[in-house]
Amino acid sequence: MSSGTPAPTDGQTVASTVVLGPAEIARALTRIAHEVLERNKGAADVVLLGIPTRGLPLARRLAERLVAVEPGLAGTDPDLLVGSLDVTMYRDDLAHHPTRSIGATQEPDGGLDGKVVVLVDDVLYSGRTIRAALDAISDLGRPRAVQLAALVDRGHRELPIRADYVGKNLPTSHTERVRVLLEEIDGRDAVLIEGDAAEGGAR
Amino acid sequence: MRHLLSAADLDLAEAVHVLDTAGQMAATQAREIKKLPTLRGRTVVNLFFEDSTRTRISFETAAKRLSADVINFSAKGSSVSKGESLKDTALTLQAMGADAVVIRHQSSGAPHTLARSGWTHGAVVNAGDGTHQHPTQALLDAYTLRRHLVGASGRDDVTGRDLAGLKVAIVGDVLHSRVARSNVQLLHTLGAQVTLVAPPTLVPVGVEAWPARVSYHLDEVVEEVQPDAIMMLRVQRERMSSAGGGFFPSPLEYTRGYGLDARRLAAMPEHAIVLHPGPMNRGLEISAEAADSPRAVIVEQVANGVAVRMAVLYLLLSGSGPEHRGGPGTSAGVPEGSLSTDETKVEA
Numbered sequence: 001m002s003s004g005t006p007a008p009t010d011g012q013t014v015a016s017t018v019v020l021g022p023a024e025i026a027r028a029l030t031r032i033a034h035e036v037l038e039r040n041k042g043a044a045d046v047v048l049l050g051i052p053t054r055g056l057p058l059a060r061r062l063a064e065r066l067v068a069v070e071p072g073l074a075g076t077d078p079d080l081l082v083g084s085l086d087v088t089m090y091r092d093d094l095a096h097h098p099t100r101s102i103g104a105t106q107e108p109d110g111g112l113d114g115k116v117v118v119l120v121d122d123v124l125y126s127g128r129t130i131r132a133a134l135d136a137i138s139d140l141g142r143p144r145a146v147q148l149a150a151l152v153d154r155g156h157r158e159l160p161i162r163a164d165y166v167g168k169n170l171p172t173s174h175t176e177r178v179r180v181l182l183e184e185i186d187g188r189d190a191v192l193i194e195g196d197a198a199e200g201g202a203r
Numbered sequence: 204m205r206h207l208l209s210a211a212d213l214d215l216a217e218a219v220h221v222l223d224t225a226g227q228m229a230a231t232q233a234r235e236i237k238k239l240p241t242l243r244g245r246t247v248v249n250l251f252f253e254d255s256t257r258t259r260i261s262f263e264t265a266a267k268r269l270s271a272d273v274i275n276f277s278a279k280g281s282s283v284s285k286g287e288s289l290k291d292t293a294l295t296l297q298a299m300g301a302d303a304v305v306i307r308h309q310s311s312g313a314p315h316t317l318a319r320s321g322w323t324h325g326a327v328v329n330a331g332d333g334t335h336q337h338p339t340q341a342l343l344d345a346y347t348l349r350r351h352l353v354g355a356s357g358r359d360d361v362t363g364r365d366l367a368g369l370k371v372a373i374v375g376d377v378l379h380s381r382v383a384r385s386n387v388q389l390l391h392t393l394g395a396q397v398t399l400v401a402p403p404t405l406v407p408v409g410v411e412a413w414p415a416r417v418s419y420h421l422d423e424v425v426e427e428v429q430p431d432a433i434m435m436l437r438v439q440r441e442r443m444s445s446a447g448g449g450f451f452p453s454p455l456e457y458t459r460g461y462g463l464d465a466r467r468l469a470a471m472p473e474h475a476i477v478l479h480p481g482p483m484n485r486g487l488e489i490s491a492e493a494a495d496s497p498r499a500v501i502v503e504q505v506a507n508g509v510a511v512r513m514a515v516l517y518l519l520l521s522g523s524g525p526e527h528r529g530g531p532g533t534s535a536g537v538p539e540g541s542l543s544t545d546e547t548k549v550e551a
Contacts, residue, residue: 098522100521105230139234
């Protein structure tokens with residue numbers, strides 16, 4: 001990881017600082033893939049659940065790396081390891097925000113029972129998304145263990161939740177906004193910090 | 204969306220969004236645990252002035268699957284039968300903290316009155332009013348059509364797709380049918396071509412203004428239009444006698460002219476499906492062969508009804524809290540022949 005503390009903003013306009021570039025994101029994901037394999041002594045029972053929108057492509061990339069490092073895994077088809085988990089209907093703040101569109105939930109083929117589920121999300125912030133995800137998982141099945149991988153951990157937790165795998169710890173202030181851009185959705189890979197004192201942190 | 208009063212309230216994007224949301228809701232209903240915590244703490248009142256067990260159960264199931272509290276209020280045996288007005292009933296529900304009121308009423312426009320009155324701050328869902336509208340029925344029909352007829356007959360992901368190019372025939376008692384009215388509007392919004400087929404006595408005045416073709420001959424429509432779907436409407440038995448208005452000479456004659464039987468089903472395109480809002484009069488508007496044929500999706504419509512109503516309740520009740528729900532509604536105008544006074548006496 002290269003970059004240091006995010007640059008302060010002038011408090012008037014939205015200034016954005018690139019914190020991670022494509023190479024750093026790729027390196028972080030490769031490291032996380034190795035950590036997943038190491039902690040679980042291989043990946044025989046591991047499935048990855050991406051939280052839409054940007055957790056899903058991250059989960060796919062992680063699966064590709066797992067398959068590349070651990071030959072023979074999932075019949076070498078990374079897609080078999082990946083599912084998506086929409087947590088909208090489990091959120092506790094539905095009444096406080098504009099109506100959210102509900103995304104798709106797709107279990108991996110083998111289901112979740114007895115598996116080690118690695119939740120994948122782009123930014124870990126209050127922890128409320130992950131709380132909702134844990135509720136959603138318990139309605140889908142009973143995994144042996146649930147682990148959490150986040151590309152960026154920006155702090156400010158409101159619940160006793162902690163990531164097992166972190167791409168980059170990013171100390172931020174509440175008024176800043178962390179944006180993750182991914183090739184699959186945004187056309188390029190980057191993690192940005194946008195400071196906007198007037199509006200406050202959005203994530 | 205604040206209320207759902209009429210199929211005409213939805214534009215194309217909103218209608219597709221409701222169908223997409225219903226698709227996600229339906230996916231959760233295939234799970235072992237069907238209940239979601241989404242609307243926990245919200246209260247949905249089913250306010251039924253007219254008996255309709257199916258629709259009420261469907262709304263009740265939908266609300267309960269989303270963890271809302273459900274209160275069923277039926278006019279029969281309540282103070283309404285003693286002469287209480289819609290206004291006083293609504294004020295009572297408001298005092299009890301209803302977040303949504305699902306209303307079925309025998310008078311066209313009662314849901315509009317409720318939504319525009321300010322008597323309740325909750326969202327109002329029209330579950331059928333008089334001969335006017337039944338928007339969730341139209342949505343579930345559209346959802347069923349999309350599932351079967353769009354995207355390689357339902358094998359592809361149909362999220363975001365409308366019904367452009369589909370040909371739908373709606374057959375039967377169009378005059379008294381809120382299902383037909385809602386469907387004509389919604390199917391038109393979604394891009395489908397609608398043909399109404401009915402005896403001349405059961406075609407409403409002013410139908411020329413509807414975005415649909417009208418025909419009096421079912422055989423001709425089946426032959427020439429080759430519809431992708433045929434939607435049979437229920438014929439109320441009490442309308443058949445001359446005492447009930449004498450809309451057609453005899454049940455047998457109606458069945459000959461407008462009943463869906465095996466012969467007409469065979470003349471339809473192979474992929475065509477059969478819909479019916481239920482309950483069916485077997486042997487009158489639909490023969491047993493047609494009702495039980497594999498192309499009939501009538502039972503599936505019931506299941507889709509729950510998913511669609513879950514979607515509607517989610518879209519109306521999530522989002523902003525009840526504190527944002529104050530003030531009178533902003534919905535479309537009240538239809539002709541609807542309630543106009545504040546104090547509407549309800550006959551149960």
